Amino acid sequence: MTRIMVVGGGIGGAAVALGLHKAGFEVTVHEAHPDGGDDAGAFLTLASNGMRALAQLDAAAPVNGLGFPLRTMSVLDEDGRQLATVPLGEHDHAPTRYRCLRRAELGEALRAEVRRRRIPLRHAARLTGLTESSGGVTVRFADGGTAHADLVVGADGLHSAVRSQLDPDGDRPQYAGQRVFYGYTADAPAPSGGPEDRITMIRGSGAAFGYAHSPDGEAYWFARVPGPPASAEELAGTGPDGWREQLLALLRPDRTPAADIVAATTDRLMVTNARHLPPGGRWRGRRTVLLGDAAHAASPATGQGASMALEDAVVLAKALREAGPDGGPSAAAHEAALARYEALRRPRAEQNTVTSARLTASRTDRRSPAGAPPRDSERPAPGVDEELLRLLDWDTPLPPAGLPA
Numbered sequence: 001m002t003r004i005m006v007v008g009g010g011i012g013g014a015a016v017a018l019g020l021h022k023a024g025f026e027v028t029v030h031e032a033h034p035d036g037g038d039d040a041g042a043f044l045t046l047a048s049n050g051m052r053a054l055a056q057l058d059a060a061a062p063v064n065g066l067g068f069p070l071r072t073m074s075v076l077d078e079d080g081r082q083l084a085t086v087p088l089g090e091h092d093h094a095p096t097r098y099r100c101l102r103r104a105e106l107g108e109a110l111r112a113e114v115r116r117r118r119i120p121l122r123h124a125a126r127l128t129g130l131t132e133s134s135g136g137v138t139v140r141f142a143d144g145g146t147a148h149a150d151l152v153v154g155a156d157g158l159h160s161a162v163r164s165q166l167d168p169d170g171d172r173p174q175y176a177g178q179r180v181f182y183g184y185t186a187d188a189p190a191p192s193g194g195p196e197d198r199i200t201m202i203r204g205s206g207a208a209f210g211y212a213h214s215p216d217g218e219a220y221w222f223a224r225v226p227g228p229p230a231s232a233e234e235l236a237g238t239g240p241d242g243w244r245e246q247l248l249a250l251l252r253p254d255r256t257p258a259a260d261i262v263a264a265t266t267d268r269l270m271v272t273n274a275r276h277l278p279p280g281g282r283w284r285g286r287r288t289v290l291l292g293d294a295a296h297a298a299s300p301a302t303g304q305g306a307s308m309a310l311e312d313a314v315v316l317a318k319a320l321r322e323a324g325p326d327g328g329p330s331a332a333a334h335e336a337a338l339a340r341y342e343a344l345r346r347p348r349a350e351q352n353t354v355t356s357a358r359l360t361a362s363r364t365d366r367r368s369p370a371g372a373p374p375r376d377s378e379r380p381a382p383g384v385d386e387e388l389l390r391l392l393d394w395d396t397p398l399p400p401a402g403l404p405a
């Protein structure tokens with residue numbers, strides 16, 4: 001049986017392991033982190049396309065037990081005027097509704113599902129090198145160990161070591177022009193009026209701000225602030241109090257709930273520099289392929305990174321399934337499956353990177369018109385259209401090679 005090694009046990013890595021196992025492959029997952037995954041406490045929204053991808057992997061149920069659903073989005077201007085309220089994705093279909101949840105919880109739920117299906121998952125296994133040969137791929141780890149597989153899936157995130165091995169001269173992740181603040185507080189003022197299960201996006205004068213209240217009253221919020229990146233010294237030396245004051249200075253001039261929410265946030269307040277990967281890099285070798293942020297990291301403006309990684313997982317598992325898991329198909333069949341996956345995924349995934357960069361830039365130079373209808377970033381993932389439904393549906397064969405997704 002074909003042995004596939006997944007490098008990285010985050011959202012995309014755990015999901016593709018579930019898909020490849022479901023397709024009948026012998027899969028192992030190697031994760032650098034000693035126990036959990038690599039994240040700093042952030043939350044994210046999984047869009048309906050991501051939830052649908054999870055459902056194809058029979059993994060929607062554990063995720064639906066986490067966080068809370070979102071059905072609508074309101075958009076406010078800097079004076080707190082409501083510009084629009086729009087439904088989100090498959091809002092009337094509970095299993096694939098948008099969901100707001102902590103990134104660590106999502107990763108842990110997927111890794112728990114990996115373990116439950118008895119897929120070997122090794123922690124403290126940081127890839128440092130790999131060599132492809134006619135007999136397979138040999139991987140080297142930071143502890144000096146090695147492992148061998150027929151195929152390697154690099155799901156090791158933004159700073160992918162697998163990508164560096166595949167494409168040593170390729171582009172590196174770049175600063176996307178915004179610092180991202182995010183936090184949680186149980187002490188924010190209660191939301192006023194409007195439907196429940198709502199996320200509110202504010203076009204502030206100094207920051208784009210978003211928040212949602214969980215059913216037990218905790219506010220989850222983020223702010224995207226244009227400007228230079230936070231330096232390593234700032235990131236190491238500024239605590240929640242310092243960040244809060246910086247952000248409040250930008251939010252206080254506006255007449256929106258944002259400043260009160262941030263003022264009510266004490267220690268659970270974090271900052272990161274938004275980064276993205278310029279499109280066009282190499283995604284695969286003969287026996288190695290990238291997935292998720294390792295292949296196509298986008299800035300957070302569209303809120304689609306995790307959902308894209310989940311879509312990748314389904315399509316890659318389907319492409320390899322069609323090459324056949326049993327009896328070891330030829331290297332050429334594997335290579336063709338990887339090429340098919342890339343052809344089906346690259347246009348959509350890189351479009352997301354480009355759209356997110358454009359939205360980030362339009363915030364950065366502040367030339368976006370006020371009072372306009374919701375922008376793309378405020379109306380994430382317009383759809384799970386028919387084409388995408390067929391692509392993701394586990395029982396529907398992929399379109400013939402050469403046809404666009």
Ligand SMILES: Cc1cc2nc3c(=O)[nH]c(=O)nc-3n(C[C@H](O)[C@H](O)[C@H](O)COP(=O)(O)OP(=O)(O)OC[C@H]3O[C@@H](n4cnc5c(N)ncnc54)[C@H](O)[C@@H]3O)c2cc1C
Nearest residue numbers: 008010011012032038044045127156157292293304305306
């Ligand atoms: C501030 C912020 C907000 C975001 N908001 C959203 C949102 O609202 N919605 C959304 O869909 N997405 C959002 N994203 C993006 C989303 O988090 C990523 O797109 C998603 O986590 C990608 O999944 P992944 O599995 O490719 O990578 P990751 O989740 O980063 O997982 C990579 C894994 O690989 C491991 N690893 C790294 N190097 C090695 C190595 N050498 N060897 C072995 N293992 C290794 C890491 O420990 C980690 O567990 C946001 C991102 C940021 C930064």
